[in-house]
Amino acid sequence: MNYKTLLVLFLFVGLFSCKKNSDKKVLYLGHTLPQTHPVHKGIVEFQKALAKKSNGTLTIKIFPDGQLGSEREVVELLQIGSVAITKVSAATMSNFVPDYHVFGIPYLFRDKQHMFDVLEGDVGKSVLEKGEKFWLRGLCYYDAGSRSFYTSTKAVRTPEDLQGLKIRVMNNQMAINMVNSLGGSATPMSYGELYTAIQQGVVDGAENNPPSFVSSNHYEISKYYTLDEHSAVPDVLLIGTKQWNKLSEKEKVWVQEAASESAQAQKRFWKESVDECMEIVKKAGVEIIIPEKSLFADKSKSVLEEFEKEHPELSETVKAIKSH
Known part of the structure; x- marks a missing residue:
């Protein structure tokens, strides 16, 4: 079922995401990941915590595996109020809320602890709040690991080893600039085409975190994995403001507390x-x-x-992160 058909279904059969049954409400949550993924496991913890805090009066129904569409499509469903909650990459969020662009800067975080300190501190919370004017309220961040290079024919030990190598990247300008700055040839390509592209030598490699490297089976056709950890773009748990504003003050507290608790559990699942x-x-x-x-x-x-030239309004955010 395509996105437009799904949206029509939502609008005409009344499957709205904050559904009341006497004193009970159900929030619909859609995401694109498989149920074996550590982020999905974190979402299940969110579901459990909210049910417990509300004594079953406010619950979540999860639609995994892209059942409700791509990340961008589900975010748009949040904006119109047809779905309540989703999980998306901060890279996807940057298309809706410019402040999220900051998290794509290579080597922004010194290490994992620095990343968590920033995301769970004032800077991270400020970025979550910036989405409200776009009808998207951030609840918390989930660990999505660090992206590193993997290649099929040549080991990458220094940036010079990337010279002449075609490296698949997301269709994202910062990712393209990053690979090109290191001497590689950035090649935007659909993720679904990547296995065959590496196998046939259309590209020499790609970059991603270990769980994605394994779940995609790219490790079967890549001889080298270089843990340079050039970027650490987090995932974001979001609720649409149209649904958020329908919640009582008590329900809002439950949702936020459950989300924050699930973020701590998700860190363990990711590791x-x-x-x-x-x-x-x-x-x-x-x-x-x-x-x-x-x-x-x-x-x-x-x-x-280059980023600070294009986004001078975000330079203070970058400084705050670097000095944290």
Whole structure:
């Protein structure tokens, strides 16, 4: 069922996402990930926590696996109020709320702890709130790991090794600039086409986190995985303001508390998944390379410089993150 057909179904049969049955309400939550994914497991914790806090009066029905459409399509359903909640990448959110662009800057965070301190502090909360004027209220961030390069024919140990390599990236200008700044040839391409593209030599590699590297089976056709960890773009749990405003003050507190608790559980699920996936990669014979990250960070500084020229209004946010 395509997006337009689905939307018509929502509008004409009345399947609205905040559904009352006497004193009970059901919030519909759609996302694109499989049920085995650590982010889905975090969402299930959100579902459990909210049911417990509300004593069953406010519950969540989850539609995983892209049942309600792509990330962008579900965000648009939130904006019109047909779905209450979703999980999207901050990269997707940057198409709706410009402030989220900041999180795509390479080597923005010094390490995982710095990232969590920023996201759960004043800067992160401020960005979540910026979405309200676009009818999207951020509830919390989920860990989506760090993206690193994997290649099929040539090991990448320094930025110079990327010279001449075609690296698949998301159709995102910052990702394109990042790979090009390091000397590679950024090649935007649909994720669904990537396995065949690597297999046939259309591209030499790509970049992603360990769970995605494994779930896509790209580790089967990639000999090298270079853990340069050039970007750490978080996921965002969102609620549409049209549905948020229908909740009572008590219900809003329950939703926010349940979301924040689920974020802490999701961190554990993510770490467990990364550890498990790295074992799978090693057993498959993929060479794991731990490079000198500063070499990559230094060479990609031009991306930040270009970003601040294009988005001077966000330079203070970048400074706040760097100085945190």
